[in-house]
Amino acid sequence: MAQRGLAAEFWQVPAVTRAYTAACVLTTAAVQLELISPFQLYFNPDLIFRKFQVTGQAPPGYRYCRMLEEGSFRGRTADFVFMFLFGGVLMTLFGLLASLFFLGQAFTIMLVYVWSRRNPDLRMNFFGLLNFQAPFLPWVLMAFSLLLGNSVLVDLLGIAVGHIYYFLEDVFPNQPGGKKLLLTPSFLKLIFDAPEDDPNYRPLPEEQPGMDPMDRQQ
Template identity: 75%
Template sequence: MAWRGLAAEFLQVPPVTRAYTAACILTTTAVQLEILSPFQLYFNPHLVFRRLQIWRLVTNFLFFGPLGFSFFFNMLFVFRYCRMLEEGSFRGRKADFVFMFLFGGALMTLLGLLGSLFFLGQALMAMLVYVWSRRSPQVRVNFFGLTFQAPFLPWALMGFSLLLGNSILVDLLGIAVGHIYYFLEDVFPNQPGGKRLLLTPGFLKLLLDAREEDPNYLPLPEEQPGAHLPPQH
């Protein structure tokens, strides 16, 4: 019964958050069961462009390492802040949210080439946290007993990675890409002479966003409710 409750609750999660979290968990489970190997998932430009192993452009964002504290910690933050973004500033804008993933992923991949980074899931998580924190500057968060304003959270996460002995290069990459997105989307359009440079492609909106009804639209008689029923005498 507990599993049914968890499954029902998970189905209530917004679709993009649900899909990305599930993909990360399934990928890690497959590696743990030795169905897949990390060597099949990491980003390698030679294998992508010479051997056409295109899936590596995606799978390197889905693997957060073997099951353990680091994996569950990252999954908790991915799920929490991805969900808060999708239910908050991206509410009703699924296409824009997916486009943020695509923009961030593409930029991280290009910049990751310079640092020879093989897995970028943690960078994507840092980007999500950064964008949420800049859009929620007055929110106070609790991080292992420390309470501070939301904009400090990405830096606290980077410090925590450093304490665990991990490279902070991935976190810095995520913060940098998150700041670029935030600047182009939230800051520059509101500057004198500024405009929106990140425009979500129309096919994404057509595919993912529900079409808004025109309040002035008057349906034809045959489209009106009950129009197909014969008149009653």
């Protein structure tokens, strides 16, 4: 019964979050079982462009990914996928410049940043010690990472990419003279979004039993 409940819960998760989480879990499991090496997953431009290796392990940002997909991206799956693609491409380019090879944490911070800026009035608590507004969450996580002795460059990369997306999507279009610059490609809408109803469509009246359809036109 517990397995059925877990499976049911998994299939209730929105599609993009479900795929993202499954990829993270399967990748982590493969590394832990020594089926693959972490060095086969890190971002290596030489291997990508010369040997066509697909790379990129990401830690699960499940919670914020799901809240985004069920919140501000509800009914906009194609736009959500486009945010993934936009963030991934931009992060890869910045990673090349900064010589950063493990970008999973940066991607998670990007999701956290976008979610936090779209929920500015939400109060949060960190380990029961610190209360703050949601927009401070990425910076709190970065400070905690610094306390653990980790480099903050990856976190800063995620914050930077998240801010660029947030500014182009939520801020600039609402400025005087601003306009929407991030336009989701039509092929993504065709794949991920349900077709819109035609406002001019008028269904034919239901036929009564035994009536010839030609008689209804007379």
